[in-house]
Amino acid sequence: MASGAHEEARGVHEGILRRQSARESSARTYARALPIVPVRARGLTIEGADGRRYLDCLSGAGTLALGHNHPVVLEAIRKVLDSGAPLSVLDLATPVKDAFITELFRTLPPGLADRARVQFCGPAGTDAVEAALKLVRAATGRTGILAFAGAYHGMTAGALAASGGARDVQVARLPYPQDYRCPFGVGGPSGAELAARWTESLLDDPKSGVPLPAGMILEPVQGEGGVIPAPDAWLRRMRQITADRSVPLIVDEVQTGVGRTGAFWAVGHSGITPDVMVLSKAIGGSLPLAVIVYRDDLDVWEPGAHAGTFRGNQLAMAAGTATLAHVRENGLAARAADLGSRMLSQLAELPGQFACVGEVRGRGLMIGVELVHPDDAAPAHTGHALTPSGDARVSGADVPAPDGHVPAPGGRVPGPSGCGPAQERHGSAPGDRAPVPGGPEPEPTGPAPVSPGPARTPCPAAPELAAAVQRECLQRGLIVELGGRHSAVVRLLPPLTISDEQAAAVLDRLADAVAAVGRRHEEYGPRRPSRHGRPPGPARRVG
Numbered sequence: 001m002a003s004g005a006h007e008e009a010r011g012v013h014e015g016i017l018r019r020q021s022a023r024e025s026s027a028r029t030y031a032r033a034l035p036i037v038p039v040r041a042r043g044l045t046i047e048g049a050d051g052r053r054y055l056d057c058l059s060g061a062g063t064l065a066l067g068h069n070h071p072v073v074l075e076a077i078r079k080v081l082d083s084g085a086p087l088s089v090l091d092l093a094t095p096v097k098d099a100f101i102t103e104l105f106r107t108l109p110p111g112l113a114d115r116a117r118v119q120f121c122g123p124a125g126t127d128a129v130e131a132a133l134k135l136v137r138a139a140t141g142r143t144g145i146l147a148f149a150g151a152y153h154g155m156t157a158g159a160l161a162a163s164g165g166a167r168d169v170q171v172a173r174l175p176y177p178q179d180y181r182c183p184f185g186v187g188g189p190s191g192a193e194l195a196a197r198w199t200e201s202l203l204d205d206p207k208s209g210v211p212l213p214a215g216m217i218l219e220p221v222q223g224e225g226g227v228i229p230a231p232d233a234w235l236r237r238m239r240q241i242t243a244d245r246s247v248p249l250i251v252d253e254v255q256t257g258v259g260r261t262g263a264f265w266a267v268g269h270s271g272i273t274p275d276v277m278v279l280s281k282a283i284g285g286s287l288p289l290a291v292i293v294y295r296d297d298l299d300v301w302e303p304g305a306h307a308g309t310f311r312g313n314q315l316a317m318a319a320g321t322a323t324l325a326h327v328r329e330n331g332l333a334a335r336a337a338d339l340g341s342r343m344l345s346q347l348a349e350l351p352g353q354f355a356c357v358g359e360v361r362g363r364g365l366m367i368g369v370e371l372v373h374p375d376d377a378a379p380a381h382t383g384h385a386l387t388p389s390g391d392a393r394v395s396g397a398d399v400p401a402p403d404g405h406v407p408a409p410g411g412r413v414p415g416p417s418g419c420g421p422a423q424e425r426h427g428s429a430p431g432d433r434a435p436v437p438g439g440p441e442p443e444p445t446g447p448a449p450v451s452p453g454p455a456r457t458p459c460p461a462a463p464e465l466a467a468a469v470q471r472e473c474l475q476r477g478l479i480v481e482l483g484g485r486h487s488a489v490v491r492l493l494p495p496l497t498i499s500d501e502q503a504a505a506v507l508d509r510l511a512d513a514v515a516a517v518g519r520r521h522e523e524y525g526p527r528r529p530s531r532h533g534r535p536p537g538p539a540r541r542v543g
Contacts, residue, residue, distance in 0.1 A: 126154025
């Protein structure tokens with residue numbers, strides 16, 4: 001771009017950003033950390049008004065399964081526009097809607113597809129969560145809800161109440177299993193078993209203060225909570241616990257669905273069949289669409305019990321049908337599993353190179369890198385390599401084996417010092433039996449013996465380092481998101497269509513950004529967080 005044209009483009013870019021800052025709500029989020037003005041996009045690539053190009057690993061917070069402006073999506077939208085069909089029809093039947101439901105049902109878990117009902121909701125996942133909560137309350141006659149620490153289900157009142165950041169306690173909160181920040185300090189199968197036993201005790205203890213609830217809602221991978229994949233065996237245990245007590249299980253697949261985690265729906269890894277599935281984001285093919293799919297015997301609603309003016313968005317249904325079919329027909333879920341595994345294996349080198357990287361984890365093309373304040377005085381220890389679910393989690397004490405791969409389950413490779421001693425893994429995961437393809441759902445083997453071992457203390461989260469990595473990524477033409485309890489997890493959500501060459505470029509830019517921040521962190525010294533998990537007042541600026 002010529003100098004004069006570049007200056008003109010830069011002026012347009014800055015003018016739009018100034019007007020946005022002056023006119024839009026202070027609640028805006030992404031625009032604060034990502035001061036870009038997209039004007040063109042295709043696949044993984046975004047071009048800004050200033051002429052700069054970026055690799056987009058935010059993907060509309062996971063909405064763009066096929067990336068920006070995929071040809072099959074554009075063709076489906078143009079076909080509806082050119083046909084003269086109505087664009088918004090409330091809940092009336094149309095050929096476009098019929099085709100979408102047919103394709104959606106074709107992808108559902110077998111135990112649900114044969115007896116499913118679908119409710120079209122307002123065009124956001126949070127409204128679908130509200131619908132799911134209303135449905136199970138109507139069907140059971142009960143009111144309470146079980147949800148999990150770290151969850152994110154949306155921004156409306158009921159969805160927020162079930163999310164980890166709720167200000168008022170309106171649901172019973174349960175521990176979500178994880179390794180690095182295990183609420184019981186043990187991680188692994190022992191931590192998952194303790195979490196399952198806590199759930200059973202809460203439901204079965206007549207003095208727990210928690211009456212039998214209307215439903216349980218969970219995410220198979222906590223995305224906004226920090227990219228934390230639930231162990232498959234633990235998910236099967238939750239399914240068994242809820243089924244035994246006639247508590248409907250709601251699975252929020254708003255971000256994990258449509259191939260993102262390496263299975264078409266993330267519940268496919270564990271083989272469970274939920275009673276209710278909450279679906280949005282990618283199912284609309286980049287346009288607003290949200291539904292719940294549920295077991296037919298729960299369909300007790302009166303007409304109009306849940307409605308929404310824009311639940312008949314025909315363009316979104318056409319784009320969604322094209323997206324669902326393309327992902328299914330081209331095996332993009334399996335592609336996500338393979339490429340995601342390779343990306344995680346390469347990122348596994350980061351904790352061994354930089355003490356400020358606490359853990360790398362993820363499943364499929366849903367990947368997180370947690371930034372931490374390392375404890376200089378902590379003793380050396382070894383950490384966890386792979387969970388029973390097969391998703392990779394690599395802590396600051398886990399380094400790749402000599403062949404470059406993450407150690408196999410049970411493999412322990414010595415690494416650098418961390419913030420506390422890890423424990424040996426004891427027993428097996430709760431109900432840890434893999435489902436047989438095409439066969440019946442596995443039966444849990446019952447509670448495993450728990451011998452926790454010494455507690456493991458994770459390093460304090462470093463949100464300012466994560467923000468610095470995000471800025472460094474943007475300077476290198478890479479768009480990433482932040483998440484996690486303290487916004488200390490750098491997240492990758494690339495489209496499923498990302499090529500091997502593009503994935504290599506993403507990893508190179510991310511590693512370079514982490515290296516830049518890591519070097520500055522080591523040079524200037526850590527900024528210790530306060531007792532509330534926030535960085536202290538005036539100190540050396542990091543990043």
